[in-house]
Amino acid sequence: MDTNAVETKTYGIGELLALARDRAVPVVRGIGDTALAAATPCVEYDVKALVNHLYQVVVQFQRLAVKEASDFGETIPDQVGVGPDWRDRFAAETDKLVAAWSAPGAEDGTTGAMNMPARLVGAMALLDLTVHAWDLATATGQHYPSADDAVVAELAGAVAELAPTARKMGVFGDPVPVAESASAFERLLAQSGRDPYWKGGAEAE
Numbered sequence: 001m002d003t004n005a006v007e008t009k010t011y012g013i014g015e016l017l018a019l020a021r022d023r024a025v026p027v028v029r030g031i032g033d034t035a036l037a038a039a040t041p042c043v044e045y046d047v048k049a050l051v052n053h054l055y056q057v058v059v060q061f062q063r064l065a066v067k068e069a070s071d072f073g074e075t076i077p078d079q080v081g082v083g084p085d086w087r088d089r090f091a092a093e094t095d096k097l098v099a100a101w102s103a104p105g106a107e108d109g110t111t112g113a114m115n116m117p118a119r120l121v122g123a124m125a126l127l128d129l130t131v132h133a134w135d136l137a138t139a140t141g142q143h144y145p146s147a148d149d150a151v152v153a154e155l156a157g158a159v160a161e162l163a164p165t166a167r168k169m170g171v172f173g174d175p176v177p178v179a180e181s182a183s184a185f186e187r188l189l190a191q192s193g194r195d196p197y198w199k200g201g202a203e204a205e
Contacts, residue, residue, distance in 0.1 A: 009150070011150045011154070012101075012102065012107065013101045013106070013107055013119055013122035013123065013125075013126065013154075014098055014099075014100075014101040014102025014103075014106065014122075015102070016126050016150060016151050016154055017097060017098045017101050017102075017122070017125065017126055017129065018098045018102075019149070019150070019151050020126055020129040020130045020133070020151055021094045021095070021097070021098055021129065023130070023133055023144065023145055024054075024094065024129050024130070024132075024133035025090070025091045025094055027133045027136050027137045027140075027142055027144060028051065028054075028087055028090050028091070028133075028136065029087045029091070030137075030140065030142050031047060031051065031087070031136060031140050032140070035047050035139070035140045035141075036048040036051075036080065038139050038140060038200075039139065039200050040135045040136065040138070040139040041134075041135045041138055041139065041194050041195065041198040041200075042132065042135045042194070045135075047136060047139050047140060048080050049076070050132060050135060050136060050139075051079070051080055051086070051090070051136065052076045052077065052078055052079050052080055053076055053132070054090075054128060054129070054132045054133075054136075055077075055079045055086075055089075055090055055093065056072065056076050056077065056079075057125065057128045057129070057132075058090070058093045058094050058096075058097050058125075058129070059093055059097075060072055061097055061100075061101075061121070061122075061124070061125035062093075062096050062097050062100045064111045064112055064118075064121050064122075064125075065097075065100035065101045065103065065106045065111070065118075065122065066100060066103075066106070067109070067111050067118075069112075069113065070112065070113070094129070097125065097129075101122050101125070106118065106122065107119045107122060120158060120161065120162075123154055123155065123157075123158035124158070124162070126151065126154065126155060126158070127155050127158060127159065127162075127192075130151060130152075130155060131188075131189065131192055131194070134146065134189065134194075135194075138198055139200070146183070146185040146186075147185075148183055148184040148185055152184045152185050152188055153184075155188055156184065156187075156188055156191075159172075159188060159191050159192060160191075163191060167193075172191075172192050172193045173192070173193020173194070174193055175190055175191050175193065176189075176190040176193065176194060176195050176196070177190070178190045178196060182196065
């Protein structure tokens, strides 16, 4: 046996979503009411609209995990405006997302209207929960713990696979140039069309 060999763990999407959840939920909890109108690096959304979009993603990808049809309507439901407990409700729905993708069979076969491989669809949820949490943290003056870990490694492969179609559909912007010294997470952000060094938005309360 080669004692110098490095064992590489294969993570399930549910495990990776749990890591992303543990970063995203504190960011959402840290958004002050006065920051909801602030701009974000995701240029089509302000903070409130992006929270509502991410909430929709978290709910609809629960359905995709169990091979149900998703419903991404043209109008995004306003979860923030429903009541002051929207941060707690987001956390609860994110727990449900992790549970759904951790269940046996969630990564098997295909799911969604385009019949994409289920693990790749799960990686799409992981991408949104990671990148949009960074968007929200950056927009509201919070720290996002962007460790270059298994989440980033999974997303690097997923983004490379999804990027051509995503750019045609306007989901990703053009890649942003970064320095050779850029971290893996900064490169991931840049590949999604974001400036990893974006400045703007509002300070958290």
